[in-house]
Amino acid sequence: MKAPYHExxxxxxxxxxxxxxxxxxxxxxxxxxxxxxLQAIIVGCVESRSPVILQVSKGARDYANQTxxxxxxxxxxxMAREMDSRIPITLHLDHGDSFExxxxxxxxxxxxxxxxxxxxPYEENIKLTKQVVDYANPxxxxxxxxxxxxxxxxxxVSSEVSHYxxxxxxxxxxxxxxxxxxxISIGTSHGAYKFKLKPxxxxxxxxxxxxxxxxxxxxxFPIVLHGxxxxxxxxxxxxxxxGGNLQGAAGVPEEQLREAARSAVCKINIDTDGRMVVTAVVxxxxxxxxxEFDPRKYLGPARKELMEVIKHKNTNVLGSAGRY
Ligand code: G3H
Ligand code: 13P
Ligand code: ZN
Numbered sequence: 241m242k243a244p245y246h247e248x249x250x251x252x253x254x255x256x257x258x259x260x261x262x263x264x265x266x267x268x269x270x271x272x273x274x275x276x277x278l279q280a281i282i283v284g285c286v287e288s289r290s291p292v293i294l295q296v297s298k299g300a301r302d303y304a305n306q307t308x309x310x311x312x313x314x315x316x317x318x319m320a321r322e323m324d325s326r327i328p329i330t331l332h333l334d335h336g337d338s339f340e341x342x343x344x345x346x347x348x349x350x351x352x353x354x355x356x357x358x359x360x361p362y363e364e365n366i367k368l369t370k371q372v373v374d375y376a377n378p379x380x381x382x383x384x385x386x387x388x389x390x391x392x393x394x395x396x397v398s399s400e401v402s403h404y405x406x407x408x409x410x411x412x413x414x415x416x417x418x419x420x421x422x423x424i425s426i427g428t429s430h431g432a433y434k435f436k437l438k439p440x441x442x443x444x445x446x447x448x449x450x451x452x453x454x455x456x457x458x459x460x461f462p463i464v465l466h467g468x469x470x471x472x473x474x475x476x477x478x479x480x481x482x483g484g485n486l487q488g489a490a491g492v493p494e495e496q497l498r499e500a501a502r503s504a505v506c507k508i509n510i511d512t513d514g515r516m517v518v519t520a521v522v523x524x525x526x527x528x529x530x531x532e533f534d535p536r537k538y539l540g541p542a543r544k545e546l547m548e549v550i551k552h553k554n555t556n557v558l559g560s561a562g563r564y
Contacts, residue, residue, distance in 0.1 A: 243379035245351040248310070249317040251328045252351045252382040256291050257421060257462040257506040265559030266465070266501035269293035270550065271334060271511035273300045275312065276543040277518070282316045284550030286325040288561035293352065293507060295334040298341065310349045327564045330382075334509070342372045346381050354423070358386035362409065369417040377418070384507075387413050388425030390467050407453035414458060421462040421507065426450045428467035432476075432489040432512050446496050455504045462506035469512035470494050470557075472549070478520035482527040486516075494557045501558050508558055517549050518542040 245252075256267050268285070272278045272294060285292040294316065296309055304312075313331045320327060332352040333345040342353040355372040357365035369385040376383045388405030405424040414422060426447040428434065435443050454463060471491025479486050497508060521542040526532060555561040 241378040243351070243381055244347060244349040245331065245379075245381065248314045248331070248349050248351075249321070249329075250313065250331050250349075250351045252380055253293065253330050253332075253421065253462070253507070254382060256293075256328055256330065259291075259563065260506040260560070261460060261462065261504065263559075263563060264502045265563065266497075266505050266508040267291050267293055267560055268550070268554060268558050269295045269332060269334075269464075269507050269509045270514060271295045271297060271300065271509075272514075273303050276539050277514060277546065278312055278316055279319075280514075280543045280546035281550060282320055282329075283323075284547040285327055285554065286320050286323050287547075288551045288554040289325070289327065289564045290554040290558075290560040290562075291328045291330075291564060293330040293332050295332050295509065295511070296345075296350075297334040297511075298337065300334075306344070306348055313349070325564075332382075332384075336372070339368065339371050339375070342383075343375055346376060346379055350381065352382040352384065354384040354386070356386050356423075358389050358423070358425075362413075366413060366416050369413075369419055373418045373420075382420045384421045384423060384464055385413065385417055385419035386423035386425075386464075386466075388423075390425050391429040404447055404450055405454065407450060407457055410454050411457045414461060421464050422454075422458070423464040423466050424451070424454055426465075428465060428492055430467045430512070432469075432471050432486060432491070432516065434467065434469075434471065434492065435490045437488065437490055443490055443493055446492065446500065448499070451500065451503060451505070458504070461504065463504045464507040464509070465497075465500055465505050466509045468492055468497055468500075468508045469510050469516075470497065472513060472516065475513075475516040475520040478524055479516065482520075482523035484519070484523055497557050498559065510553065513549065513553075514546055517546045521545045
């Protein structure tokens with residue numbers, strides 16, 4: 241069945257993940273809500289020759305309008321091609337919370353959807369995930385499921401505590417749902433405050449033991465890491481220096497993400513870092529130039545900085561740079 245996404249020039253994640261698994265790197269999944277973020281992601285990935293997953297949350301759909309987002313993605317593909325780039329681009333629904341939402345995204349041109357039933361009882365998660373997979377398969381749309389709960393905000397689902405993924409469940413879940421990739425919980429969480437650290441205390445390591453156990457039980461199967469921003473301290477400091485207040489913000493160290501990317505982790509989700517870069521630069525420019533009121537004068541430099549951070553991540557953290 242011809243899926244609406246075929247008209248947009250985007251792809252599903254199958255080939256991307258196969259290559260990432262083979263090459264020992266992870267494909268970046270960057271969230272976007274506006275034009276400047278999208279431009280930074282596309283130009284950053286074109287210039288570093290990295291595949292990319294453009295990620296849209298339910299909140300982003302409400303903010304920017306689903307139809308507009310579809311055409312923005314279409315424009316982004318055109319822009320990349322005009323830059324003479326063949327990088328594969330996926331348009332993905334992040335944290336879909338219902339069958340209807342996934343269906344609507346597939347019909348409006350998404351090539352990949354996440355159905356997040358991680359907060360549901362196990363059997364209900366299976367039932368919902370399978371329903372989405374059965375709908376998506378004839379359109380050749382990729383489906384990501386989740387087992388285990390991340391602490392923090394998962395779009396409109398929030399959780400105080402995390403529950404690590406139980407490796408004993410993963411094979412059964414994948415077999416019974418037919419899902420194409422699986423997000424797992426190994427100690428990351430969403431947002432800017434991933435770890436409560438006492439002064440001088442280091443960030444605890446991710447639960448690589450769980451990841452290895454999952455890999456053993458699902459050999460060659462693509463694993464997804466959510467909540468994978470590093471909360472770059474340069475931008476925390478800049479935000480705080482220019483009137484912000486982000487005390488104690490901490491993220492996943494880059495070396496740990498690099499290690500995860502070398503394993504079965506094929507997709508790494510990054511939203512918070514992008515938000516922080518933009519906020520830091522906008523704060524600095526407005527503080528230094530109180531008379532400025534042209535958004536291009538502060539959003540332009542913010543976009544440029546975000547593009548540099550994206551190139552850095554692709555090159556030095558995910559290892560996805562130079563693959564296309
Ligand atoms: O996982 C959550 C993402 O960072 C999306 O956040 O729901 O505020 O757009 P949002
Ligand atoms: P961060 O909050 O760590 O950027 O995670 C984003 C994410 O997982 C989106 O699904
Ligand atoms: Zn997430």
